Amino acid sequence: MSSTIIKPSAAIRQNYNDISNLAKETHSPIFLTKNGEGDLVVMDIETYDQREKQLELREKLVEIEERRQAGIKDTPARDFLSELREIYNK
The missing domain is CATH 3.40.1620 (YefM-like fold)
Structure with a gap:
């Protein structure tokens, strides 16, 4: 950086x-x-958009970790990867 x-x-x-x-x-x-x-x-807008995507991905990962720690059944890896791709490709 x-x-x-x-x-x-x-x-x-x-x-x-x-x-x-x-x-x-x-x-x-x-x-x-x-x-x-x-x-x-x-x-610039490109950098802003990239940062927003990174924040969304981090929020999703935190959500998944919180669910794991709470003992909630894991999301299947295929579904998880699909969700991450959807966020990243917005």
């Missing part, structure tokens, strides 16, 4: 294309500050 990218909020008003290109090239969030304080996070 690359280092944290921090820019003043004025940068997005003055250099939108540069910020957009930076986000797309680095696939990293760009943290914008306002008056020296953190204000917004900007990222």
